Every structure is written in structure tokens, then in C-alpha cells.
Amino acid sequence: MHHYLISLLxxxxxxxxxxxxxxPAKAEKYFRLSTLGVNLFQxxxxxxxxxxxxxxxxxQFVEKKSWITLSLGSWGMLKAEYFVGxxxxxxxxxxxxxxxxxxxTISSWTIDKNVKGYFILLLILNAAIIGxxxxxxxxxxxxxxxxxxxPMFFLxxxxxxxxxxxxxxxxxxxxxxxxxxxxxxxxxxxxSVHDSSSSGQLVxxxxxxxxxxxxxxxxxxxxDPNNPWKIGxxxxxxxxxxxxxxGFAIKLPMVPxxxxxxxxxxxxxxxxxxxxxxxxxxxxxxxxxxxxxxIFPEAAMHFSMFIGVMGVISIIYGGLNAMASKDLxxxxxxxxxxxxxxxxxxxxxxxxxxxxxxxxQMFSHGLVSALLFLIAGVLYDRTHDRTIGNYSGLSxxxxxxxAIVLVGFFASMGLPGFSGFIAEIMVFLGxxxxxxxxxxxxxxxxIIATLGLILGAAYYLWTLQRMFFGPYDLKxxxxxxxxxxLNKREYLMLIPLAIAALFxxxxxxxxxxxxxxFARNFSEFVLSTGKSLTLNP
Numbered sequence: 001m002h003h004y005l006i007s008l009l010x011x012x013x014x015x016x017x018x019x020x021x022x023x024p025a026k027a028e029k030y031f032r033l034s035t036l037g038v039n040l041f042q043x044x045x046x047x048x049x050x051x052x053x054x055x056x057x058x059x060q061f062v063e064k065k066s067w068i069t070l071s072l073g074s075w076g077m078l079k080a081e082y083f084v085g086x087x088x089x090x091x092x093x094x095x096x097x098x099x100x101x102x103x104x105t106i107s108s109w110t111i112d113k114n115v116k117g118y119f120i121l122l123l124i125l126n127a128a129i130i131g132x133x134x135x136x137x138x139x140x141x142x143x144x145x146x147x148x149x150x151p152m153f154f155l156x157x158x159x160x161x162x163x164x165x166x167x168x169x170x171x172x173x174x175x176x177x178x179x180x181x182x183x184x185x186x187x188x189x190x191x192s193v194h195d196s197s198s199s200g201q202l203v204x205x206x207x208x209x210x211x212x213x214x215x216x217x218x219x220x221x222x223x224d225p226n227n228p229w230k231i232g233x234x235x236x237x238x239x240x241x242x243x244x245x246x247g248f249a250i251k252l253p254m255v256p257x258x259x260x261x262x263x264x265x266x267x268x269x270x271x272x273x274x275x276x277x278x279x280x281x282x283x284x285x286x287x288x289x290x291x292x293x294x295i296f297p298e299a300a301m302h303f304s305m306f307i308g309v310m311g312v313i314s315i316i317y318g319g320l321n322a323m324a325s326k327d328l329x330x331x332x333x334x335x336x337x338x339x340x341x342x343x344x345x346x347x348x349x350x351x352x353x354x355x356x357x358x359x360x361q362m363f364s365h366g367l368v369s370a371l372l373f374l375i376a377g378v379l380y381d382r383t384h385d386r387t388i389g390n391y392s393g394l395s396x397x398x399x400x401x402x403a404i405v406l407v408g409f410f411a412s413m414g415l416p417g418f419s420g421f422i423a424e425i426m427v428f429l430g431x432x433x434x435x436x437x438x439x440x441x442x443x444x445x446x447i448i449a450t451l452g453l454i455l456g457a458a459y460y461l462w463t464l465q466r467m468f469f470g471p472y473d474l475k476x477x478x479x480x481x482x483x484x485x486l487n488k489r490e491y492l493m494l495i496p497l498a499i500a501a502l503f504x505x506x507x508x509x510x511x512x513x514x515x516x517x518f519a520r521n522f523s524e525f526v527l528s529t530g531k532s533l534t535l536n537p
Contacts, residue, residue: 013126039105049061086134104122104272278366304350307347308345328388348431354434367501371498391473399485
């Protein structure tokens with residue numbers, strides 16, 4: 001059974017979704033319980049994988065089956081495989097996905113509009129997310145990547161707020177644009193890469209591991225590292241990297257490609273915001289680490305300063321917009337833009353510390369952003385008002401809720417003792433070290449990025465002071481009877497996330513054990529291969 005653990009994670013929710021199509025819509029309890037059952041089953045499978053995972057062994061739990069084989073005549077053969085596996089990058093992301101999807105299902109328990117459609121879409125989204133984090137075939141990855149688009153579009157468009165149509169269409173168009181960029185590069189790579197394990201006939205492969213080996217590129221092909229085509233001022237490999245970078249940066253999101261995110265978050269229902277912030281944004285960072293950097297290492301080095309600068313701009317700009325936000329959910333959305341900028345800064349350094357910090361930041365932000373959007377959702381469920389200025393002194397009436405808010409805000413600020421601190425300190429170490437070890441980033445970028453920490457403290461402390469401390473007062477149309485403390489279901493959602501944010505801040509080593517071997521191998525590979533391709537074009 002352990003040979004098919006990843007397939008169990010991916011296809012169990014799809015199977016339950018298909019079965020659900022034949023269940024009457026009035027059986028609402030079935031859809032809630034079946035989705036929860038899938039999440040608990042995935043959690044059990046994840047525990048089995050964690051027990052069997054060997055930290056230094058590279059890609060593990062590999063499943064590889066022939067999927068598409070097509071004869072192209074004189075062009076050779078087209079070969080795509082069902083090829084999945086996990087390593088020090090995939091394991092933290094899969095673990096985060098299973099945990100957050102379980103919390104999102106609990107948060108969805110109060111959904112009462114078209115319950116059947118909602119939970120079926122949630123199950124499809126579940127499979128697509130885990131598939132994206134485990135696929136090692138580019139075509140398979142792209143299939144899962146695109147598969148996420150439709151369920152997320154409908155979850156926002158049907159169950160969202162007053163401007164849900166606008167937000168969902170904007171999300172769809174931005175993500176589709178990024179997908180087109182990625183598709184162009186995928187086709188170019190397919191034309192340029194052959195499967196070295198196939199003897200005799202030329203076989204074009206979508207295998208991501210093959211694509212990282214420069215010797216697998218066909219001579220004089222468009223992306224041949226030894227003789228790449230020249231397209232305008234840059235060669236084709238540099239253009240391909242830029243297309244991948246911007247395609248994934250839209251999903252991350254990076255300033256100025258971020259404008260879809262605040263609208264999507266504000267209009268999406270709370271569980272969908274949780275999944276969007278905690279998981280879908282991470283696929284942007286994951287794609288850069290899994291695909292863009294190792295396939296085009298010389299381009300990653302060439303554009304490292306540009307990536308670092310864009311990361312710093314995202315950190316500062318996101319923080320400034322969060323400070324100016326009057327809506328609690330919009331503030332949290334812009335804080336996500338700021339925090340994902342640290343992912344770009346760490347990756348741009350191409351140091352073990354920076355890369356490990358980026359992956360740790362993705363994991364940590366997944367936990368903390370899920371907690372923050374649930375916090376906003378708890379208040380909105382009671383009052384249907386997220387305006388920060390309409391609340392004061394909530395700590396008097398909602399003591400437990402305020403305690404959870406303190407954990408969430410302090411974790412997002414990156415205070416010592418919380419997971420965000422570990423991630424950000426590793427990113428800063430990598431960014432400061434980069435100039436001395438590989439000459440890619442100047443130390444000034446790390447110094448400027450520290451302003452993001454000051455901005456984060458400013459907008460979170462300002463929000464705490466306005467909403468939770470001082471005299472108790474409510475403005476607008478908020479009824480005093482709607483202000484009461486957490487119930488059992490809300491404790492069940494919030495407490496695990498708060499504990500996780502604290503645990504991985506105090507005991508980071510369990511997660512670092514997964515990430516560190518991958519980060520060391522990744523940075524060494526990108527630097528050594530990138531330098532060899534730069535010196536021997």
C-alpha cells in the first residue's frame with residue numbers, strides 16, 4: 001500500500017466527489033461528513049508517509065506509470081507519464097495542504113447554500129492542490145495547476161460576497177494569463193528535451209527531472225543551453241525563465257501582479273480565503289523552486305538581483321497598503337502580499353539559508369494566514385461587518401477570541417517564538433550572505449526589507465489597539481447581541497493553527513530536517529550548473 005500513498009491522497013477526494021454527484025442534494029449531512037472523512041483519511045495517509053520518509057534520500061514515494069505515448073513520425077515520440085513523488089520541498093507543502101484542507105472543511109460546516117455543489121468543488125480543489133505539489137511530469141503538473149482554476153472560480157462566484165462576479169472573473173483572467181505564460185515554456189521544453197533513458201528513437205519527454213539536466217536538451221533546439229536561439233536582446237532560455245517567473249509570480253502574487261488577490265479575498269467565503277491564502281499562493285513559490293530555477297539556473301542567476309528587488313518592493317508595498325486598509329480582510333490580504341515577498345528575496349539569494357527560509361516562509365505563512373482569515377471570518381459571521389473602525393474594546397466581550405488574535409497577529413509580525421520569526425531570520429541570513437558567497441544580491445536589499453517588519457508591527461498593533469483595546473464600543477449597524485466569544489467549532493478550527501504557529505516557532509528542527517537537505521542540494525545545483533552554462537554558452 002505504501003507504494004500508492006500519493007495516489008491515495010490525490011484520487012480519494014476525486015472518487016468521493018464522483019460518488020457525490022449521484023447523491024440527492026437534500027442529503028446535506030452526507031456531503032459534510034464525507035468531505036470530513038476524506039480529510040481524516042488523508043491525515044492518516046500523511047502520518048504513514050511521515051513515518052516512512054528518509055530526510056536525505058531525495059525524491060521518495062515515487063509512482064511512475066505510462067500515461068500518453070504518441071508517435072509523431074519523423075519528430076519521434078511524445079511521452080507523458082503519471083509521475084509523482086515528494087522530497088524536502090514537496091513534503092512540507094503536502095503536509096500543509098492536508099492540515100489546512102481539514103481546517104477549511106470544519107470552517108465550511110456552516111455553508112447552507114447549495115451544499116452539494118460546494119463540497120464537491122472543495123473535493124476537486126483538494127485533489128488538484130495535492131496533485132500540483134507532487135507532480136514531477138510538467139504536463140501532469142500543468143493539468144493539476146489548471147484544474148484548480150475552475151473550482152476556485154465557482155467557489156468565489158457562487159458563494160462569495162456582493163462583488164463576487166467581478167472578483168471571480170478578475171481571479172480567473174489573471175490566473176489564466178499566468179497559465180498561458182507557463183504553457184508557452186512547457187511547449188518549448190517539450191520540443192527541446194528528449195528522454196535519455198530511451199534508446200534508438202527520439203522521445204520528447206515532459207519529465208521535470210530530465211529537464212534539469214542540460215545534456216538532455218536536443219542540439220540546436222530552441223532551448224539548447226549550448227546554442228540557444230536569440231530572440232531580440234535576450235536568448236530563448238532567458239525569455240523562457242521570465243515567462244515562467246511571471247506566470248508563477250501572478251499566483252504568488254508579486255507586486256504589480258497582485259491586484260486580483262485583495263478583491264478575491266474580500267469577496268470569497270472564509271473557507272475559500274483560507275485555502276487561497278494558505279495553499280494556492282504557495283503553488284506560485286513552489287513552481288519557481290521546482291521548475292523555473294533548476295531548469296534555467298543560469299537565467300535564475302542572471303535575474304537574481306531583479307527578483308530580489310521585486311521581492312523587496314512586494315514587502316514594502318504590501319505593508320503600506322495593509323496599513324492603509326480599513327477592511328480587516330483586505331488588511332490580511334495585503335499582509336500576504338508582503339510576506340510572500342520574503343519568499344522571492346530568499347530564493348533570489350540562492351543560498352542554503354535563503355532557500356530554506358523561503359520554503360519555511362511558505363509553510364509558516366500557510367499556517368498563519370489560515371489562522372488570520374478564520375479570525376476575520378469569525379467576526380464577520382457574527383456582525384457581517386469587517387470595518388476596523390467600527391469596533392473597539394472587543395477584548396472585554398471576547399476574551400478567548402482576543403487571545404487567538406494576539407497569537408495570529410504576533411505570528412504574522414514575526415516575533416520570536418513564532419514560526420514567522422524562524423522563516424524571516426533565515427531569509428535575512430541568506431540575503432545578507434549572498435553577496436559574499438555568490439555575488440548575486442547586495443546587502444542593501446536585506447536592510448531595506450527589514451522595513452517590512454516595522455510596517456507589519458505598525459499595522460497589526462494599530463489594528464489591535466483600535467479593535468480590541470480601549471473602551472467597548474460598536475459603530476454602524478452592529479448589534480451588541482452579536483458580540484460573544486468562541487463556540488466549540490471555532491475553537492476546533494483556531495486552536496490547532498495557533499498551536500502549530502507556536503510549535504514551529506519554538507521547535508523548528510522537525511521541519512528544517514525535511515527542508516535543509518533539499519535547500520543545500522538546490523542552491524549547490526543552481527549555482528554550479530548556472531555557472532557552467534554561463535561560462536560555456
